[in-house]
Amino acid sequence: VSPGSAAKVRELLALHLEVPASDDAPLELNSFVVVDLVEALEDAFGIQITAAQVTPENFGSVARIAAMVGKVAK
């Protein structure tokens, strides 16, 4: 996972969350935020995230979201 993608994920999260998130702290995103974030990630990284990839594990922290984005982008 590139530091750049984690930074971008953090920036997008900040847009949709009121509380800033650190890279490894557990995130408890409500499903409204997840849906908005998926849209933002798809646009920012030019990727397509499938419903099967929208899991609590993949969205459990900034680092895990960045890892999932990295995997999808390959």
Added chain:
Amino acid sequence: MPAVELGPIEGVGVLGTGVAFPALKLSNLEVLQRLKDPLFGTRQRPTSDEELRFIAESMETTLGVRERYWSHVPGTPLHAEPEESVVDLAVRAARNALQDAAVDAEALAMVLVATSTPHRMTSTVSAQVATALGASGAAMDTRTGCSGGLFALATGAQLVAGGAGPVLVVGVDAFSRVLPPQSRIAAMSLGDGAAALVLGARKESAIESVYLKTDGSLGQLITTDGALPPTHSEIDRGGYVLSGAPEALTAVVPGKYEEAIGAALKRAKRNASEIEYYAPHQTSRALIGEVCRRTGLAPQRAFIGVERHANIGAAGWMAAMHYALESAELGARVLTASVGGGMSWGAAVLRW
């Protein structure tokens, strides 16, 4: 710190309970579909049915809410036929409770109505409810947010103990009329409903303890912040829909439950493990669970009704009593607790 601490009030019991809901029942998915424009208007792309279903199912898991009843659909004209008012809902719940208790409305000494969403700025919901029921005694509203019913319970129990006669306590709220149109969690969490209790003399029963407390410095955490009477500019600003500081509210509320429940148990000389029925204010599955963890109340004895009606404000814990205690035996140990906007909070231990 001063607080109201009462009890035991011997010989006073809940003789009957009843509930009432508006006709329109909406699932999580139906709410999201009806409010798609305001709730998802900030998104770049249209929200798909698959995304709506994902949110609807997630909300059932996290909030514990599956469906709710609304007398009004946000975005449609207010007070249009066939919307039921809070008076209509309260009267229906009251009639059910009076029938359950086998008490005639004419015999009621007092009608107490707890609400945060009254039908008018002046006059009272309770006066209209009493008149509709044919109750010619006294009537009074209690306005302490979602804990209003507890304040009414304490008042009513003392009236019964003092020999006044049976007292009707109603909790009613119609949050559908004060929903902020773009607030997603509010749309999923809040519903409309009424619940009622008839309090009367019964030698086996008691209100073993009551704890009540208020702190107005926390009033901005959840409120409708427009001044009354309403002005056009305040209506346009959103001064008459719910607003506040949800994160600060979430941080403060569990401690208030802990304080009230701890004090009520202590005064009743009960341990948390002795409580057979916990009928809390109906907020969310998560908060009810957290309060059980903090207080030692058994989670399997906590009644959770939010799945069928969401958060119905002042009616919540009375509806929980209605459903949970339908077949309870006399002498059952019951605890209720609520935190309401204002902020006011309390708890009570009852011997059924």
